[in-house]
Structures are given as structure tokens and as C-alpha cells.
Amino acid sequence: MNFSVGEIVEATGGELVAGRPGGALGPISTDTRTLKAGETFLALRGERHDGHEFVGEALRRRAAGLVIERSVWSACSPMPDGTAVVLVRDTQAALEDLGRAARDRLGCPVIAVTGSCGKTTVKEMIGQVLGPRLKGKTPPASFNNQVGVPLTLLAADEDDQFVLCEFGTNHPGEIAALAAIARPTIGVVTLVAEVHLEGLGSIEGVAREKGALVDALPPEGVAILNADDPLVTAMSGRSRGRTVTVGLHEAADLRAEDFEQSPAGLRFKAGGAVFKIPVLGEHQVVLALAAAAACREVGVPLQESAEALRRFEPPRMRLAVEQAGDVVVLNDAYNANPASMRVALGLLPLWPERRKVFFCGDMRELGEASRRAHENLGRAVAEAGVAHLVCVGPQSRATAEAAVAAGMNAAAVAVFDDAKAAAGAAGRFVKGGDLVLIKGSRAIRMEQVAQAIARACGK
Incomplete structure (x- = not known):
């Protein structure tokens, strides 16, 4: 979405110190690595880098405009002739302001997805269904914070027929803030689980935070809720519009029946459609139905969603079944919390003939509940028949x-300080014919273990 110089000034409350108010600018970019000539570079301050350090690179790439903070202006000038420069107090706030301005131009449904687990999968499922049928935007990767959501809106076109957003959080108020920017008309809540307890305090705190998406929906909006999770179902009382519940529960508005699961994936019926999806885990039934329900709200029949999801590929490192020689790797290395650990362990019986090896990383951000959660996991592992x-x-x-x-058996248990060390020793624990589960929080980078096994076993 393009803005004129004057529109950027109006949206951000900034000051134009170079360039003409009526000048046309290209799309907003926050990354000089992908910035194209004619685009506008907005210099964000991040945890690792300050975008203002890359203003020179943006100019070398022929950025037509800059949005920078007043405090650095003297160090950045002089500017090449014709470059528009807008000074703002805070570039993060300016990005959010521009996201709101982009949202004002959209006349299409805006779908937002949140939840403790599964939100990226639902987002990708919706994108798989809607992408070939309607003009719209599905954000890349996990654009689920106060940078990613405005950038998603800014990437949209005014004639789009849908825009899809993902909302993440690790502290109170973040979902409400994202909803105030995106103003979704369709909201999906997948699950409430013990995640980010350091910031959210308790599972009730997680529910309050996730429910802020439902609070934000307009009277003409619709909330799509997990009927199998009582904490999510209870959010229906917070909605000013319609609610649609989905899941295996008998009270679900869109209920899955005749559920079957094998290493090849899931099969179930719902709303007269037959779903066959190459993903694992009973929880994926809710995710698929939530995606199908959201697509139905923008005019796609359930049967079309079911047909599209037969070709679905799960997001990388999320319960992905990978073959490394004659070893099967269940790669769930992207993240971990107590609920998703239980789900992953519950899948091991799908391969009854294989010896089970579990590479288990920390579950982070659990606060005071951390030790109890890790101990509970250890007991569950012992009951699951894991060999190593x-x-x-x-x-x-x-x-x-x-x-x-x-x-x-203590001899079957090993502990390593980090994933690099565990990856280096992986060959000691894995042999031909094994099923290997790999899972841990993002900070642990358990994918290093998956890569080591792939190399060692001849993938």
C-alpha cells in the first residue's frame, strides 16, 4: 500500500523536513536487505539493531523517503535532493499509526488468529484455502507482534478481498493493542494453555489476554472458538457479535465426527464435508475446523476447504514427519509448552513397531510453574515407553x-547443556528403525538435533 508524503505526515503526526507534501512514495519497508528503489524506509529500534544505523544503506538503495526519529536527525542530514524525510518522536509508534491508516483503507474482512498453540497452523490453513480463490494477504512467518501486524496491513492492497493477521502475546494488553491496530472482523481463538506465564501469571491470565481478541470484534463480527477448550468456549460471553464453536465436543456448532488418525494424517467428517489432512494430532481437528469456519465466513463452502486442506503442509518444525534413512523424525522443534508436549507424546503410539527416542528441550517462560511443569513432563515421558x-x-x-x-532407567536418560552438544552426541542414542521426537522452546534451537540426525542417517 502506497502513501504520499503528506499522508505519512498526517498519519504519524510527524514533521516534514525534506521533500514535498504531495510527493508519491512506494511501500513502507523496515528492512534495508529487501528494500527496493522508490520505497520508504522506516527506521525501527529493535533489541539487536537500530534501524537508524542503516539509513545510509537505505539511501544507497535509493529509498524515496525516510521516517526517522527527531533525536537522530542532525546526525543523518544532509540528505540527497528529492528524498522525503519525516521526523517522528518514536518510529515504533509511527509504524503502528501507519498500520491503522492502512486498515482504514480496507473494505474487506480482516481475520485475526490467536491462541496458545496452533495459531500459525490455522493462519497457514486459511491462506491455503483462500489464496487461490480470493485476492488477499497472508503474512509470512510469524508476523504476530506490534511490528508484524502493522507490516501485514501495510502490505495489503485496497482492493484485497481478505487480510489475515496472527496475534501473539507474552504480556497483558498486547492482544488488545494489536486488535486496535488491525480491527479484525473475524477472530479465531485456538487454545488456552500454560504458556508465557512469566508475563501472564496464570492460565486464567492467558485466557483473559487471548479473549481480548473477542472483546475487540464489532457487533457485525464473528468469533470462532474451540469447543473442546472450556476456557475458550467461555469467551463467547465476551462477544458483541456471533460466535461459532468448532471441535469434537458434542455441543460444537461445527462438530467433527468419525475421527481417525494414522501416521499419514487425520480423517473426519464435519458439516457434510469429509476432511483428510496430512497432519498429526487430535488438536489439529480444531485447527482445521477453525480455518474452514473462517473461510466459510468469507464465502468458501466447507467442502472446498476440505478439498484444499488435503494438500496442506504443516509449518516448518511443527509436528512435521521427516524421514532420515530408515529413521522417522517427528520434528516439533519450533516451540514447546506443557500442552504441546502432551500432544507430541500422545502421538508416539502411532508407530508401535518403532523404538522411541525423545530429544526434549526446555519449556521457557513458565515462571514459577516451570519446575512443576518440567517434573510433570518427566513423569509423562516415563509412562510413554520412551527408550531414550x-x-x-x-x-x-x-x-x-x-x-x-x-x-x-537412569542409563537411558542423558542431559546436555545446549542443543549443539546434544546434536553432537545424537548418534549415541539413535539407531536404524527408531522414531525420534524432537521438541523444545524456540530459544533452545532444537532443530540443530534434527539436522544432525538427518546428516548421520543419510537424509
């Missing part, structure tokens, strides 16, 4: 100790 448990990270030591206390 390889724990990675300081917090997962509690998992190892609890597994041994619950009866697992």
Missing part, C-alpha cells in the same frame, strides 16, 4: 530427574 530421553537445557534437568524417579 535426552534432555537439553538447564530447566529440563528437572524432567530427567522426574523421569528416573518415575521408574525410567
Whole structure:
């Protein structure tokens, strides 16, 4: 979406110090690596980098405009002739202001997805269904914060027929802030689980925060809720518009029946359509139905969604079944929390003939509940019939100790400080014919273990 210089000034409350108010500018970019000639570079301050350090690179790439903070203007000038420069107090606030301005131009449904688990999968499922049928925008990767959501809106075109947003959070008020920018008309809540407890305090705090999406929907909007999670279902009382519940529960508005699961994926019926999806986990039924329900709200029949999802590929490192020689790797390395750990362990019986090896990384951001959660996981591992448990990270030591206390052979349990060390030793624990589950929080980078196994086993 393009803005004139004057429109940027109006949206941000900034000051034009170079260039003409009526000058036309290209799309907003915050990354000089992908910036194209004629675009506008907005210099964000991040945890690792300050975008103002890359103003020179933006100019070398022939940016037509700059949005920068007043405090750095003297260090940045003089500017090449014709370059528009807008000074603002805070470039993060300016990005959000521009996201709101972009949203004002949209006349299409805006779909927002949140939840403790599964939101990226639902987003990708919706994108798979709607992408070939309607003109619209699905954000790349996990554009789910106060940078990604405005950028998603700014990437949209005024004639788009849908825009899809993902809302993440780790502290109170973040979902409400994202909703105030995107103003969604369709909201999907996947699940409430024990995640980000350091910031949100308790599972009730997680529910309050996720429910802020439902609060933000307009009277003409619709909330799509997980009927299998009581904390999500309870959010229906917070909606000013319609609600649609989905899941296996008998009270669900869109209910899955005749559910079957195999290593090849899921099969179930719902609303007269037959779904066959190459993903694993009973929880994926809710995710698929939530996606189908959202697509139905923008005019796509359930049967068309079911047909599109037969070709669905799960997002990278999210319960992805990978073959490494004759070893099957269940790569769920993207992230971890107690609920998703239980789901992953519950899938192991799908391969009854294979020996099970579990590379288990820390579950981060659990606050005071961390030790209890890791101990509970250790007991669950002992009950799951895992042949080798390889724990990675300081917090997962509690998992190892609890597994041994619950009866697992101490010789079958190992602990490593980090994923690099575990990856280097992976060959000690894995042999031909095994099923290997790999899972841990994003900060642990458990994908290093998956890569090591792929190399060692001949992928």
C-alpha cells in the first residue's frame, strides 16, 4: 500500500523536513536487505539493531523517503535532493499509526488468529484455502507482534478481498493493542494453555489476554472458538457479535465426527464435508475446523476447504514427519509448552513397531510453574515407553530427574547443556528403525538435533 508524503505526515503526526507534501512514495519497508528503489524506509529500534544505523544503506538503495526519529536527525542530514524525510518522536509508534491508516483503507474482512498453540497452523490453513480463490494477504512467518501486524496491513492492497493477521502475546494488553491496530472482523481463538506465564501469571491470565481478541470484534463480527477448550468456549460471553464453536465436543456448532488418525494424517467428517489432512494430532481437528469456519465466513463452502486442506503442509518444525534413512523424525522443534508436549507424546503410539527416542528441550517462560511443569513432563515421558530421553537445557534437568524417579532407567536418560552438544552426541542414542521426537522452546534451537540426525542417517 502506497502513501504520499503528506499522508505519512498526517498519519504519524510527524514533521516534514525534506521533500514535498504531495510527493508519491512506494511501500513502507523496515528492512534495508529487501528494500527496493522508490520505497520508504522506516527506521525501527529493535533489541539487536537500530534501524537508524542503516539509513545510509537505505539511501544507497535509493529509498524515496525516510521516517526517522527527531533525536537522530542532525546526525543523518544532509540528505540527497528529492528524498522525503519525516521526523517522528518514536518510529515504533509511527509504524503502528501507519498500520491503522492502512486498515482504514480496507473494505474487506480482516481475520485475526490467536491462541496458545496452533495459531500459525490455522493462519497457514486459511491462506491455503483462500489464496487461490480470493485476492488477499497472508503474512509470512510469524508476523504476530506490534511490528508484524502493522507490516501485514501495510502490505495489503485496497482492493484485497481478505487480510489475515496472527496475534501473539507474552504480556497483558498486547492482544488488545494489536486488535486496535488491525480491527479484525473475524477472530479465531485456538487454545488456552500454560504458556508465557512469566508475563501472564496464570492460565486464567492467558485466557483473559487471548479473549481480548473477542472483546475487540464489532457487533457485525464473528468469533470462532474451540469447543473442546472450556476456557475458550467461555469467551463467547465476551462477544458483541456471533460466535461459532468448532471441535469434537458434542455441543460444537461445527462438530467433527468419525475421527481417525494414522501416521499419514487425520480423517473426519464435519458439516457434510469429509476432511483428510496430512497432519498429526487430535488438536489439529480444531485447527482445521477453525480455518474452514473462517473461510466459510468469507464465502468458501466447507467442502472446498476440505478439498484444499488435503494438500496442506504443516509449518516448518511443527509436528512435521521427516524421514532420515530408515529413521522417522517427528520434528516439533519450533516451540514447546506443557500442552504441546502432551500432544507430541500422545502421538508416539502411532508407530508401535518403532523404538522411541525423545530429544526434549526446555519449556521457557513458565515462571514459577516451570519446575512443576518440567517434573510433570518427566513423569509423562516415563509412562510413554520412551527408550531414550535426552534432555537439553538447564530447566529440563528437572524432567530427567522426574523421569528416573518415575521408574525410567537412569542409563537411558542423558542431559546436555545446549542443543549443539546434544546434536553432537545424537548418534549415541539413535539407531536404524527408531522414531525420534524432537521438541523444545524456540530459544533452545532444537532443530540443530534434527539436522544432525538427518546428516548421520543419510537424509
